[in-house]
Amino acid sequence: MIGETNYIYGLLASLIAAGMSTFGIFAMASFGDWAKRNSAYSSSFAVGLLTVGVLFHLIPEAASLSGLALLWVAVGFASMVLIGIAVQSTVRHGPEGAALTFGYASIIALAAHSFLDGAIYAASFQEEAFTGWIATGGLLFHEFPEGVIAYALLAQGGLKRSRAILLALIASALTTVGGTIVSLFLIGLTNQLPIAAMLGIAAGALIYVLIVHLGPDAAKTPGRRGYDLAMLGVLMGTIAIVLQQLGGGHH
Numbered sequence: 001m002i003g004e005t006n007y008i009y010g011l012l013a014s015l016i017a018a019g020m021s022t023f024g025i026f027a028m029a030s031f032g033d034w035a036k037r038n039s040a041y042s043s044s045f046a047v048g049l050l051t052v053g054v055l056f057h058l059i060p061e062a063a064s065l066s067g068l069a070l071l072w073v074a075v076g077f078a079s080m081v082l083i084g085i086a087v088q089s090t091v092r093h094g095p096e097g098a099a100l101t102f103g104y105a106s107i108i109a110l111a112a113h114s115f116l117d118g119a120i121y122a123a124s125f126q127e128e129a130f131t132g133w134i135a136t137g138g139l140l141f142h143e144f145p146e147g148v149i150a151y152a153l154l155a156q157g158g159l160k161r162s163r164a165i166l167l168a169l170i171a172s173a174l175t176t177v178g179g180t181i182v183s184l185f186l187i188g189l190t191n192q193l194p195i196a197a198m199l200g201i202a203a204g205a206l207i208y209v210l211i212v213h214l215g216p217d218a219a220k221t222p223g224r225r226g227y228d229l230a231m232l233g234v235l236m237g238t239i240a241i242v243l244q245q246l247g248g249g250h251h
Contacts, residue, residue, distance in 0.1 A: 118179020
């Protein structure tokens with residue numbers, strides 16, 4: 001029963017993520033300047049919340065289950081680095097005069113990133129619900145700027161607005177849900193779940209998201225607003241962990 005509930009939570013988190021990506025896509029398509037301004041605010045909050053979740057919950061929890069936890073963290077980080085290199089390669093080496101090809105290449109790389117996000121949602125809920133929500137709570141705020149980026153890449157590639165919206169939805173929203181469903185299916189094939197490995201990989205992937213995506217975007221906020229929102233995220237993450245420990249910890 002608990003396993004089935006956690007499956008539902010993982011799928012629910014991915015559907016929420018897809019909704020936030022969709023919001024980013026339509027915000028960018030309709031109000032480009034507004035979307036760019038507000039993506040930095042959501043990233044700032046996510047930095048604080050996600051940092052607490054990764055450093056004070058996910059990694060210690062994985063370490064308590066396996067001595068190889070840090071190795072799995074490195075695997076998760078390295079996987080995201082490889083995907084990031086693919087994205088940067090298409091961005092930097094897009095052939096001149098072939099903007100449409102460049103747009104498609106970029107969005108394929110972004111879709112792979114989004115698919116892995118979906119796998120993180122599935123993995124994060126395999127121990128219990130608290131672990132899942134503390135891990136994915138910050139990641140969810142990363143989905144809004146991801147939708148903005150997906151649409152921007154395609155629009156810059158010269159696609160028509162309707163086609164850019166459709167492909168951005170597939171790349172940043174549907175692939176997230178698809179990644180969760182595929183991962184849950186694979187998890188369901190075995191009774192021996194590698195919880196420590198899954199938590200470690202999720203933590204490593206989230207560290208990459210923090211360093212490469214959320215951090216630089218959060219730095220764009222004017223004045224101290226980004227710092228204040230990050231501190232709010234830290235506070236909320238800390239309160240969540242404290243309440244969970246007061247409630248008896250994990251079972």
